[in-house]
Amino acid sequence: xEVVVTSNPTELGTIVADAIEQLVTNVPNATLGLATGSSPxxxxxxxxxxxxxxxxxxxxxxxxxxDEYVGLPADHPETYxxxxxxxxxxxxxxxxSSAHGxxxxxxxxxxECQRYEExxxxxxxxxLQLLGIGTDGHIGFNEPVSSLASRTRIKTLTPGTxxxxxxxxxxxxxxxxxxxxxxxxxILEARHLVLVxxxxxxxxxxxKTVEGPIGAMVPATSLQLHPHATVVVDESAAAMLQRIDYYxxxxxxxxxxxxx
Ligand code: F6R
Numbered sequence: 079x080e081v082v083v084t085s086n087p088t089e090l091g092t093i094v095a096d097a098i099e100q101l102v103t104n105v106p107n108a109t110l111g112l113a114t115g116s117s118p119x120x121x122x123x124x125x126x127x128x129x130x131x132x133x134x135x136x137x138x139x140x141x142x143x144x145d146e147y148v149g150l151p152a153d154h155p156e157t158y159x160x161x162x163x164x165x166x167x168x169x170x171x172x173x174x175s176s177a178h179g180x181x182x183x184x185x186x187x188x189x190e191c192q193r194y195e196e197x198x199x200x201x202x203x204x205x206l207q208l209l210g211i212g213t214d215g216h217i218g219f220n221e222p223v224s225s226l227a228s229r230t231r232i233k234t235l236t237p238g239t240x241x242x243x244x245x246x247x248x249x250x251x252x253x254x255x256x257x258x259x260x261x262x263x264x265i266l267e268a269r270h271l272v273l274v275x276x277x278x279x280x281x282x283x284x285x286k287t288v289e290g291p292i293g294a295m296v297p298a299t300s301l302q303l304h305p306h307a308t309v310v311v312d313e314s315a316a317a318m319l320q321r322i323d324y325y326x327x328x329x330x331x332x333x334x335x336x337x338x
Contacts, residue, residue: 079302081288081325082310082338087276090310091120094208094272097308097338098125099134101206101270109140109198111207111265112166112177113218114158117274118208122166129170136172140201143179144209144218145259148232152183156246180230180258191230191258198264207268211275214238215283215296219259223294226303228261262300271304272338276312284311285318308338 084090098121101108112118128134146158154160159179167177178197184190198204209217216222219233234256235243244250265271275284287298288309301307316322 079288079304080308080329080338081316081319081322082308082329083316083319083322083326084310084312086312087120090274090276090312091122091124093338094118094121094274094310095124095128097270097272098206098208099128100337102134102136102139105205106138107140107202108138108205109142109201109203110136111142111144111204111209111268112162113144113208113210114161114165115210117210117276117280119165120276121208121274126166126169136170139172139176141167141172141177142198142201142204142260143177144207144265145257146180146182147254148182148187148256148258149254150182157182180260182254182258187232187258191232194230194258194260195264198260204268206270206272207265209265209271209273209298211273211280211283211287211298212239213242213279213283215286215298217262217273217298217300218265219257220262220265220297222297224262224297226292226294226297226300227263229264230258230260232256233259262297266300266304269306271301271307273298273301273307273309274311275309275315278314278317280311280315281318284309284315285320289320310338 150157180194181190221236240253243253286296292299292302
């Protein structure tokens with residue numbers, strides 16, 4: 079796993095946007111996996127800026143969201159589909175029909191999970207999957223003790239995750255109890271995983287993800303099994319890493335032609 083320690087969330091956004099720009103430029107029909115939440119916001123802001131400058135187009139890119147709440151009406155502003163439109167896809171040139179998410183309003187949720195898996199497979203698979211991380215080490219909504227081989231399915235959110243996400247709702251009780259999420263097995267099939275984290279609240283989860291033993295109690299440790307996983311953090315999220323000097327020197331001494 080490569081660890082890139084950046085000075086601040088803006089620099090984090092620039093480094094990850096470089097990798098996405100390179101992908102979308104070199105692979106015109108690229109498939110990009112998106113995450114919602116606060117962590118990737120500087121990445122989206124930088125990509126929007128580059129798009130507005132005419133430097134990057136997403137017209138031929140297909141996008142897949144990681145997850146979606148179950149039971150919120152489709153036009154609720156906090157559905158992940160609406161959130162990603164507002165924060166990213168409505169501000170670039172990707173056609174709305176090319177940006178997909180699991181449907182948390184489906185009457186048959188099991189069939190919806192299967193349909194979503196098939197849609198990802200039919201696209202040729204995800205080239206680069208952006209990931210955030212929960213304070214408990216979740217990725218997507220794969221909460222602790224999720225199977226490391228899991229596929230897209232319905233998960234019950236932990237009280238901690240509902241509490242973390244309560245800031246987006248008018249009251250904590252409004253946060254849905256369930257979500258549809260790509261499984262860890264699904265996520266590990268993406269060709270490049272890029273996990274981003276900033277802020278001190280993520281420091282413990284990042285240290286366990288990078289340096290801890292692999293286990294279902296910290297779902298993000300599954301990234302250690304992936305041949306091309308990159309963890310991009312700011313100084314605060316990196317604060318509990320024991321081998322931080324090594325990560326810094328490895329990144330600085332990378333061959334010039336290699337991005338993350
Ligand atoms: C959302 C997702 C979640 C978030 C995680 C961190 O699509 O995949 O795993 O990335 O809950 O959220 P923030 O970045 O808001 O702390």
